[in-house]
Amino acid sequence: MSAAATTRRDIPDASVARLPGYLRALTALARNDIASVSSEELATAAGVSSTMLRKDLSHLGSYGVRGVGYDVERLASEITTALGLTQDWPVAIVGMGNLGRALAAYRGFAERGFRVIALLDGDPRVVGDRVAGDVVRPMRDLPDLVVDHGLAIGVIATPSAGAQEACDDLVEAGVRSVLNFAPAVLSVPDGVVVRTVDLSTELQILAFHGQRVAAPEVVA
Amino acid sequence: MSAAATTRRDIPDASVARLPGYLRALTALARNDIASVSSEELATAAGVSSTMLRKDLSHLGSYGVRGVGYDVERLASEITTALGLTQDWPVAIVGMGNLGRALAAYRGFAERGFRVIALLDGDPRVVGDRVAGDVVRPMRDLPDLVVDHGLAIGVIATPSAGAQEACDDLVEAGVRSVLNFAPAVLSVPDGVVVRTVDLSTELQILAFHGQRVAAPEVVA
DNA sequence: CACTGTGAATACCTTCACAGCA
DNA sequence: TGCTGTGAAGGTATTCACAGTG
Incomplete structure (x- = not known):
């Protein structure tokens, strides 16, 4: 128990x-x-x-x-x-494109108690850049982040082609919760929870509801 | 009919x-x-x-x-x-903070056929800035965007304090679909559809599922 | 008396099991 | 035969109606 x-x-x-x-x-x-x-x-x-x-x-x-x-x-x-918000849930953001950088700079995380402890990218040309005051780290740092800082949640902000790999790296390092912004279906082993947020999907759902009422200018 | x-x-x-x-x-x-x-x-x-x-x-x-x-x-x-994706659904992004700028630069919209036709902000100090190659416009331009360009979807990327006002402006101009990234409950008249995407909410849900399995190091 | 907490009823969503068809 | 399409069954979520209580 x-x-x-x-x-x-x-x-x-x-x-x-x-x-x-x-x-x-x-x-x-x-x-x-x-x-x-x-x-x-x-x-x-x-x-x-x-x-x-x-x-x-x-x-x-x-x-x-x-x-x-x-x-x-x-x-x-x-x-x-x-x-479960009495304990803290250190977060790492993977993928320092536009969205990743915006998330890194976003205040809302810290406000609600989610500490962003690392920014990572798989591209060596991006590693070492400064984003929102932090140095971008390589993916190989993940295991240490889990062991030393209790990293618990990975946020995937990579292009969709790299999302599964980023996810695999996170899972292998021991991360069991993933928030995925890439428009991709991620497969993970049992015990890992993934939530996917896709902007285009949201817009498409809005389009569906919008058409219902948008067209009738053509009523003759 | x-x-x-x-x-x-x-x-x-x-x-x-x-x-x-x-x-x-x-x-x-x-x-x-x-x-x-x-x-x-x-x-x-x-x-x-x-x-x-x-x-x-x-x-x-x-x-x-x-x-x-x-x-x-x-x-x-x-x-x-x-x-309803055979017609196009022109999009405007309101709020040119970090998230708004990232969304403005995001390719995924255009790829799936959602044309971003305007970037807006309620703050006169931001209006006129160049973001992702476009000039940021004032909120009062909204009615013209609806009439002249068929603006159909508004994306709210303002801080939560300004979200309801941004939403009201959109609705008054004639926009009937809103994608809201601010952590706020928006009230709108019948016939307007709002979808809210909140990053902190997503993380909190992950925290809930994570605690289920994260704690048992204390099994004695 | 006003407002919470909840069994029962309803609506909605998913899965099952299999009929129907190229 | 192999795979789609679907009624029926089973679950889950929401609403209703009201009993319970400070």
Whole structure:
């Protein structure tokens, strides 16, 4: 029985995907010194229905007070724990093209507790460059980053041709979570989790929904 | 009866979200001069099960040949039509920070037929800058872009504080599809579609899945 | 009394199992 | 025979309706 099992009840995936949104809304409330919030208010702030919010929170436990609402600090802390954000999750970004450089310079990571500990590239001509104040390192540094700095999450920002190789390098070094921005399907062994975010895919989905309503100027 | 209704049968959202992946795989096959493909092969290339692929394709119509498979060109063309990618979808990027600049320089948009026709920013100090060869324009240019160039999709790459305002400007100018990279919930009138992609959210989801398996060094 | 927490109902998505066809 | 297309079954996610409680 591992220590982690205490925290980890069975939370549905769809629910997990919404928890970060709740946490963001709670953080904003806390910044405005709001101590208590109803499911209705929090749901609105997070862009979901209050029923769904309550159902989601019920998977974490019973942290609300009937007739009153939720304590903002308390709930934020419970969600933080559920998501596993009490430990830190050092991140490395692989691929220093446009997107990689932008991600390297992006503040949002650090703000939410994800420390970018290394920037890497497979191209020796790029290795050694300075990006956002850091020196770009070669892929062979990966194993040391895992062992010495606890590197846990790899962000792939390479062109799609190099994505699988970058992923293999990360996995071989011991990284078990990958956020992939390349438009490619990555294959990984069991136990490694990949999430792919593809900009073109998103635009294509928007195009589909857009056509529904965009065309009817031709109604004659 | 609008012209668009011909194309648009009722395709489930989950299915629509996978079509771009199939299209990408088909495009790769076509580049390698492969003319025909089975559901099994295509499914593998797209990272889904063959049953799911066939079910998804069945929503578009019957374009396979039993005992043989699918004609690559034909199927690509059917998906292209279903997604509404036969018309073009001019894109504007709002917010010329790090992410906006990276998106402006990103090739992937054009490759898949999304023409970036304008870069904008609400900050007068940024307006006039050159980014990726284009001059950054002020927000007040939006209505003209919609009318004169058919601007259809707005990409929001502003800080989260400015996202709702950017979105309102886009919507007011007549844009009905928004891809939002700011970590914020955007409210829009009916008929406008927003998709939000948030990097921190993705990392937090990875953290959740990672903790499941990361901790057990403490097994005693 | 207001608001949370939850079983039951519904809607949606995926997988199974196999009928149908080149 | 081999592979597609699909009704039916099984799961998962969301919504409803209301019981429970500070």
